[in-house]
Amino acid sequence: MTGTRSWIVPVAGAALAFALAAAWLGPVALVLVTWLALWALNARLAEAPAARLIAPVLFGVTLLVLWEMTVHLLEVPTVILPAPSQIGVAFSKNLPTLWADFVQTVLKGALSGWLIGCAAGVATALLVARSDVLRRGLLPVGNFMAALPIVGTAPILVMWFGFGWESKAAVVVVMVFFPVLVNTVAGLQDTDAMQRDLMRTYGASPAQELRYLKIRAALPFVFNGLKIATTLALIGAIVAEFFGSPTVGLGFRISTEVGRLNLPMVWASITVAALAGSLSYGLIALLERRLTFWHPSQRARR
Amino acid sequence: MTDATAPGAAIGRTPLLARIAHAAGPVLAVVAALVAIWYLACIPMNAAQSALDAERAGSELSTTAADRRSMSGLSVALAHPSEALAGAFAQERPRLPAPHQVVAELWDSTVDKKITSRRSLVFHAGITLGPTLLGFAIGSGLGILLAIGIVHSRVMDLSVMPWAIASQTIPILAIAPMIIVVLNSVGVQGLIPKAIISAYLSFFPVTVGMVKGLRAPSPADLDLMRTWNASGMRTLISLRLPSSLPYLFASLKIAIAAALVGAIIGELPTGAVRGLGARLLAGSYYGQTVQIWSALFGAAIVAAALVATVTLIERITLKRMGLAR
Numbered sequence: 001m002t003g004t005r006s007w008i009v010p011v012a013g014a015a016l017a018f019a020l021a022a023a024w025l026g027p028v029a030l031v032l033v034t035w036l037a038l039w040a041l042n043a044r045l046a047e048a049p050a051a052r053l054i055a056p057v058l059f060g061v062t063l064l065v066l067w068e069m070t071v072h073l074l075e076v077p078t079v080i081l082p083a084p085s086q087i088g089v090a091f092s093k094n095l096p097t098l099w100a101d102f103v104q105t106v107l108k109g110a111l112s113g114w115l116i117g118c119a120a121g122v123a124t125a126l127l128v129a130r131s132d133v134l135r136r137g138l139l140p141v142g143n144f145m146a147a148l149p150i151v152g153t154a155p156i157l158v159m160w161f162g163f164g165w166e167s168k169a170a171v172v173v174v175m176v177f178f179p180v181l182v183n184t185v186a187g188l189q190d191t192d193a194m195q196r197d198l199m200r201t202y203g204a205s206p207a208q209e210l211r212y213l214k215i216r217a218a219l220p221f222v223f224n225g226l227k228i229a230t231t232l233a234l235i236g237a238i239v240a241e242f243f244g245s246p247t248v249g250l251g252f253r254i255s256t257e258v259g260r261l262n263l264p265m266v267w268a269s270i271t272v273a274a275l276a277g278s279l280s281y282g283l284i285a286l287l288e289r290r291l292t293f294w295h296p297s298q299r300a301r302r
Numbered sequence: 303m304t305d306a307t308a309p310g311a312a313i314g315r316t317p318l319l320a321r322i323a324h325a326a327g328p329v330l331a332v333v334a335a336l337v338a339i340w341y342l343a344c345i346p347m348n349a350a351q352s353a354l355d356a357e358r359a360g361s362e363l364s365t366t367a368a369d370r371r372s373m374s375g376l377s378v379a380l381a382h383p384s385e386a387l388a389g390a391f392a393q394e395r396p397r398l399p400a401p402h403q404v405v406a407e408l409w410d411s412t413v414d415k416k417i418t419s420r421r422s423l424v425f426h427a428g429i430t431l432g433p434t435l436l437g438f439a440i441g442s443g444l445g446i447l448l449a450i451g452i453v454h455s456r457v458m459d460l461s462v463m464p465w466a467i468a469s470q471t472i473p474i475l476a477i478a479p480m481i482i483v484v485l486n487s488v489g490v491q492g493l494i495p496k497a498i499i500s501a502y503l504s505f506f507p508v509t510v511g512m513v514k515g516l517r518a519p520s521p522a523d524l525d526l527m528r529t530w531n532a533s534g535m536r537t538l539i540s541l542r543l544p545s546s547l548p549y550l551f552a553s554l555k556i557a558i559a560a561a562l563v564g565a566i567i568g569e570l571p572t573g574a575v576r577g578l579g580a581r582l583l584a585g586s587y588y589g590q591t592v593q594i595w596s597a598l599f600g601a602a603i604v605a606a607a608l609v610a611t612v613t614l615i616e617r618i619t620l621k622r623m624g625l626a627r
Contacts, residue, residue, distance in 0.1 A: 042457055059462065063465075081484075137328030140329050148605055149562055149566050151567060152566065152598045152601055159397070159586065159591070254477075281467075
């Protein structure tokens with residue numbers, strides 16, 4: 001059933017593409033045909049056993065190829081959109097600069113802030129979860145705060161902590177704290193009556209109940225919070241640099257190179273940020289799989 | 303929330319006032335505690351300036367300005383408790399404005415100013431609201447379409463979903479200034495560039511939520527549709543879409559808050575002319591801390607109002623569909 005169904009998409013796409021190509025002519029048609037060919041290949045490969053790995057990689061390659069073709073064939077000015085190859089050249093030429101930016105923004109600003117913020121969030125949650133009144137009071141406030149545009153505190157914190165990485169770490173702490181707090185508190189609540197009764201039958205002390213039941217039950221929620229926190233941490237560290245920074249850092253690099261219209265370098269900085277974001281997200285997801293292998297969401301899908 | 307005549311509705315019902323007190327009491331206590339901490343924090347944060355003001359006003363202090371520069375705010379406050387206390391809550395440009403200063407500035411810039419005035423916060427909030435709503439509409443529409451594609455095509459599920467996740471690990475806000483500048487150089491200005499950033503931030507939660515929601519119908523329900531020989535389209539309209547609504551609303555709430563953040567960030571690189579983000583930036587340029595804080599609270603109020611609106615629509619829709627919990 002899915003075998004026949006998956007062919008409908010490329011076939012319908014082909015009809016649309018040729019109708020458009022007839023009206024438009026030339027390079028656009030070429031780009032579209034390439035897209036169709038690669039998509040059809042992907043559709044065929046999706047039936048293969050290793051599809052879970054191949055399909056996304058091929059999709060990424062497709063995007064890059066189409067991007068490169070579009071830029072060259074339609075002669076898009078570099079100021080608007082540089083080709084992936086130009087970005088690659090800028091990336092390899094400026095490796096020392098980008099490494100310094102990476103250390104300043106990701107390791108000093110985002111990572112230290114992330115560690116402090118997450119530790120504070122989990123610690124506060126453990127304290128709050130002990131009291132029902134505190135939990136009912138703090139949870140709505142925390143939920144409210146988590147939905148706020150906290151990035152807006154960046155100018156204030158830069159004013160307080162100076163232009164160095166400390167102010168970036170402070171912004172990250174504030175941004176990360178509430179999602180982690182709210183998720184952890186929700187997780188510590190996620191035990192059912194049967195499990196709690198069992199702990200009571202064993203005569204478990206509150207500390208033992210926390211250690212052997214609640215913390216384990218909370219882990220999937222904590223990891224959810226940590227994942228949200230990783231992307232927020234990078235955003236916070238970079239945006240805080242727009243409000244003042246030393247002459248190093250990804251945010252500084254992006255804003256100055258945009259000013260000089262040196263777009264390949266901007267995209268190279270973005271690539272660094274994207275790699276850092278994807279890698280840290282992947283690390284957390286890996287750790288989650290190791291620690292919460294028992295949770296339904298981690299079992300094989302479908 | 304539930305119908306009063308429904309069976310079992312009266313069981314466990316407590317008086318309305320007691321229920322409100324039960325829910326709001328702890329929240330109010332926490333908020334009061336936060337405000338108290340805020341007032342206390344003002345004393346050491348503003349101590350250096352308070353001491354300087356007291357000295358200028360003619361009072362003799364045991365420390366000189368040079369001494370105080372090397373001291374932390376807390377030790378300055380401890381060295382001159384009465385001066386620090388007297389000057390903590392009424393400075394022109396405090397490091398940390400007191401809550402009542404922020405509220406006064408909020409009141410002054412919303413109620414006392416005409417809406418069309420450049421100094422009215424309502425005017426700036428309106429400027430930010432436009433791209434927020436447009437971006438939210440584009441983003442959630444795109445998110446829903448993408449989710450429908452992902453649920454119906456295995457190729458899309460396998461190839462697009464990992465990239466949708468990866469796209470969110472890219473700090474899009476970092477690209478925001480570039481999008482604005484580049485679109486500006488092509489001649490696109492105003493609403494659209496900011497809306498694009500909002501859309502990018504809001505499409506992801508909707509996609510994830512909708513994929514979950516469209517897959518929510520039980521196998522038994524899907525089998526029933528198959529026994530009736532329902533087409534894919536019919537199954538989508540009659541079964542998958544209705545059962546995905548609770549998931550959709552949950553993610554719309556996240557998406558609209560994210561859209562507001564996107565619009566505010568989108569205003570930063572345009573040179574701080576109009577909008578809440580511009581107020582933040584202008585405040586930080588000129589050291590107008592009270593203005594920054596009031597813009598921040600203005601943004602918070604707008605965010606809360608937007609989320610509340612979505613919640614209200616959610617309540618009404620789910621109730622009419624009989625899905626209200």
